[in-house]
Amino acid sequence: AQSVSQHNHHVILSEAASLELGCNYSYGGTVNLFWYVQYPGQHLQLLLKYFSGDPLVKGIKGFEAEFIKSKFSFNLRKPSVQWSDTAEYFCAVNSPNSGYALNFGKGTSLLVTP
């Protein structure tokens, strides 16, 4: 069955620490990969996406993610987090061959302390 897994459900970091959130998926064939963020009290918004080309994708607010096809992974990274990065982060996958619906991971709650 197609699935998306996020390794860490809760992460606590100090400001200026580096961030890496794991995401693995089990899909056959071509995939589109997304990271969405939900800041407290706000709606889901797209951080970055990959569907072809350079596997290192840069998104908003200094975030980036790397698609590693051989590992079925799409980890999210940021070199230096800020307090304002406190949010819930969701990895999502869909496939051109299996419809347009996004299949989300369970999310990672990130708390950045001053």
Place this chain on the structure above:
Amino acid sequence: GAGVSQSPRYKVAKRGQDVALRCDPISGHVSLFWYQQALGQGPEFLTYFQNEAQLDKSGLPSDRFFAERPEGSVSTLKIQRTQQEDSAVYLCASSFGTGSHYEQYFGPGTRLTVT
């Protein structure tokens, strides 16, 4: 410009009542999605519209759930005879195109509590 809007933002229903949740997508967006998000979980797909056509309803959990988009813009998700397990946040998303790689823009959600 305006984003995706949903109403009501909060709904409390007694078990057995019917509810209707509204979604106003971004103007001109062809695709519209409904998702259900339980507490502590990621959103789960319910149904997909391309204009007024419901192309995928494989995620609807039971025949108590019904969605429509009669004129290809506003959509309504209706839940009949609500049960406690229906308590969740219902998210609507729209996208400009019909390809799977298009960004989906999400609304703020409707938090449904069934008592």
